[in-house]
Amino acid sequence: MAMNGSRTASLTLAWRFAALRVGNFPVIPTTILVVIVLVAIFAEVLAPYNPEVGVLGQRFRPPFWQVGGTDAHLLGTDHLGRDVLSRLIFGARVSIVVGFTAVIFAGVLGTGLGILSGYLGGWVDQVIMRLTDAWLAIPALTYAIFLAAIVGPSAMNIVIILGLVYWTRYARVIRGEVLSLKERDFVRLAIVAGCSKRTIMRKHILPNVLNSATVLGTLMLGVVIVTEAALSFLGVGVPPPQPAWGLMLADGKKGLMAGYWWLTVLPGCCIMLMVLSANLLGDWLRVKLDPQLRQL
Amino acid sequence: MKSYILRRLGYSLISLLLLSLTIFLFVRVTGDPAVLLVEPGASKADVEAIREQFGLDRPLIVQYGEFMWNILRGNFGNSFYYRMPVLELYLSRLPNSLMLALAAMSFSLLIGIPTGIIAAVRVNQWWDNAGKIFALLGLSLPSFWVGLVMILFFSVYLGWFPSSGSGSVLHIIMPAFALGWYFAAAHMRLTRSSMLEVLGSEYVKLARLKGLPEALVISKHAFKNALIPVLTLAGINLVIMVNVAVVVETVFAWPGIGRLLYEGVSFRDFPVVQATVLLGGSMIVIVNLVVDILYAVIDPRIRLER
Numbered sequence: 001m002a003m004n005g006s007r008t009a010s011l012t013l014a015w016r017f018a019a020l021r022v023g024n025f026p027v028i029p030t031t032i033l034v035v036i037v038l039v040a041i042f043a044e045v046l047a048p049y050n051p052e053v054g055v056l057g058q059r060f061r062p063p064f065w066q067v068g069g070t071d072a073h074l075l076g077t078d079h080l081g082r083d084v085l086s087r088l089i090f091g092a093r094v095s096i097v098v099g100f101t102a103v104i105f106a107g108v109l110g111t112g113l114g115i116l117s118g119y120l121g122g123w124v125d126q127v128i129m130r131l132t133d134a135w136l137a138i139p140a141l142t143y144a145i146f147l148a149a150i151v152g153p154s155a156m157n158i159v160i161i162l163g164l165v166y167w168t169r170y171a172r173v174i175r176g177e178v179l180s181l182k183e184r185d186f187v188r189l190a191i192v193a194g195c196s197k198r199t200i201m202r203k204h205i206l207p208n209v210l211n212s213a214t215v216l217g218t219l220m221l222g223v224v225i226v227t228e229a230a231l232s233f234l235g236v237g238v239p240p241p242q243p244a245w246g247l248m249l250a251d252g253k254k255g256l257m258a259g260y261w262w263l264t265v266l267p268g269c270c271i272m273l274m275v276l277s278a279n280l281l282g283d284w285l286r287v288k289l290d291p292q293l294r295q296l
Numbered sequence: 297m298k299s300y301i302l303r304r305l306g307y308s309l310i311s312l313l314l315l316s317l318t319i320f321l322f323v324r325v326t327g328d329p330a331v332l333l334v335e336p337g338a339s340k341a342d343v344e345a346i347r348e349q350f351g352l353d354r355p356l357i358v359q360y361g362e363f364m365w366n367i368l369r370g371n372f373g374n375s376f377y378y379r380m381p382v383l384e385l386y387l388s389r390l391p392n393s394l395m396l397a398l399a400a401m402s403f404s405l406l407i408g409i410p411t412g413i414i415a416a417v418r419v420n421q422w423w424d425n426a427g428k429i430f431a432l433l434g435l436s437l438p439s440f441w442v443g444l445v446m447i448l449f450f451s452v453y454l455g456w457f458p459s460s461g462s463g464s465v466l467h468i469i470m471p472a473f474a475l476g477w478y479f480a481a482a483h484m485r486l487t488r489s490s491m492l493e494v495l496g497s498e499y500v501k502l503a504r505l506k507g508l509p510e511a512l513v514i515s516k517h518a519f520k521n522a523l524i525p526v527l528t529l530a531g532i533n534l535v536i537m538v539n540v541a542v543v544v545e546t547v548f549a550w551p552g553i554g555r556l557l558y559e560g561v562s563f564r565d566f567p568v569v570q571a572t573v574l575l576g577g578s579m580i581v582i583v584n585l586v587v588d589i590l591y592a593v594i595d596p597r598i599r600l601e602r
């Protein structure tokens with residue numbers, strides 16, 4: 001009957017929503033990340049002005065809600081008269097592209113080497129592990145600055161550098177996983193069945209470590225973005241006039257003593273939002289995908 | 297015991313070797329090292345002269361040997377900008393970084409440990425949740441942005457603290473906080489989980505069964521054992537702090553080795569950059585070695601393990 005039917009329907013709907021909330025799915029962080037990605041993709045459409053060209057007559061305009069602000073520049077302008085909102089929007093593109101690419105690069109490299117090291121053992125393992133130790137010893141930021149100083153700043157170089165700096169984090173964890181996976185029955189059966197080492201690594205080991213690799217990836221995303229911002233801040237990151245949030249912070253520092261707060265606070269808020277969201281999402285993924293990793 | 301120490305020493309030496317080899321190779325392999333090693337604004341003739349002087353056309357092995365030989369004698373080259381031996385320059389700035397790191401570490405321990413303990417004792421209640429937020433923010437906010445916002449707030453708007461330089465207690469407070477927040481968060485998290493683990497252990501159960509008041513159980517039995525991993529981490533973090541303070545030191549113009557690295561990069565003073573990375577990495581390897589050995593001395597399970 002109609003009333004019963006609609007009650008069951010609404011119950012099913014409520015059950016569906018409850019299922020979504022099971023595991024405390026972080027709706028807000030994911031939404032923020034999705035929004036940032038969309039902003040990065042559609043930057044040309046969304047940004048009101050060209051982020052690299054400024055009108056010198058409009059320098060240091062505050063956001064529109066303050067005295068001296070205009071509606072033409074909602075979030076104010078910087079020291080070269082460039083619109084802050086547009087620069088923030090295009091800066092999202094740099095952060096997303098560099099962040100994701102670097103994380104994927106580091107992940108592929110680290111997971112690959114981790115699998116090789118863990119499964120093959122012997123001298124391969126020793127060499128890779130000693131290399132990992134040595135590279136882990138150098139603090140990531142110092143290492144990145146050093147490499148950037150040698151090869152010179154460009155977006156591509158930064159991605160490669162960040163990948164080279166952070167692959168060790170993956171390799172360590174993945175190797176541990178592979179070591180325990182090696183003892184599992186299905187791997188042993190595959191060996192008995194005569195599979196080559198390469199096949200085993202590709203078909204049996206790899207799919208099982210992808211979980212950990214993904215979780216690590218989300219956790220690393222925040223770290224990579226902060227490092228990229230730090231590199232840009234120090235002047236060895238993405239080169240100007242391309243807008244990057246870290247670079248905006250460096251520029252903003254010049255106006256700090258004069259009280260031009262929006263040049264510092266706003267880019268930092270963007271960084272903070274992105275990193276926080278990535279971290280929260282990573283935390284949730286970690287708990288959801290693999291309870292064993294809760295100790296990480 | 298001795299075999300453990302020897303083995304750890306061996307691993308550390310290999311790490312140091314690999315470290316220096318990596319740095320050496322990166323410089324030689326990517327692009328033209330002569331351009332890096334010569335002063336900015338030099339002519340072509342100068343570049344050729346440098347190539348001669350450093351013997352950059354000799355086989356890599358020979359160059360590496362000379363590189364290492366120089367390092368072992370303490371010769372890291374001369375700074376282009378400051379016109380003095382790099383090692384001397386580095387060592388003169390190191391105490392400043394250490395001072396900042398110590399201040400930041402004190403802050404992080406003073407805030408982190410009590411917060412972690414209370415969070416563990418009152419799990420999932422108000423204090424735990426507040427602590428989690430504090431930790432989350434600390435781990436997510438870039439330290440240099442925290443520094444910049446603090447300057448904006450406390451120097452520009454309120455005028456309480458000086459915004460840059462060093463020299464008085466007032467100068468160190470803001471950079472120490474900016475640098476320390478991340479580590480306070482890390483220490484808080486570790487203290488909390490360590491404390492939770494200890495509170496669930498057998499001897500704590502026994503203490504409770506004996507009828508001891510909870511405060512005594514916590515302070516006398518649980519506290520010290522929970523602290524062990526935290527203090528180990530703190531020791532390693534101190535050295536890490538010295539190295540990652542680059543951006544904070546730059547923001548506050550604090551004259552430490554982080555600022556030195558920044559200056560080296562800005563002024564294209566390559567010997568400085570190379571030495572900072574080498575020395576920084578070596579410091580960490582050595583501290584890790586010391587901590588591992590100390591751990592083995594304290595905890596017999598570790599040295600009998602492998």
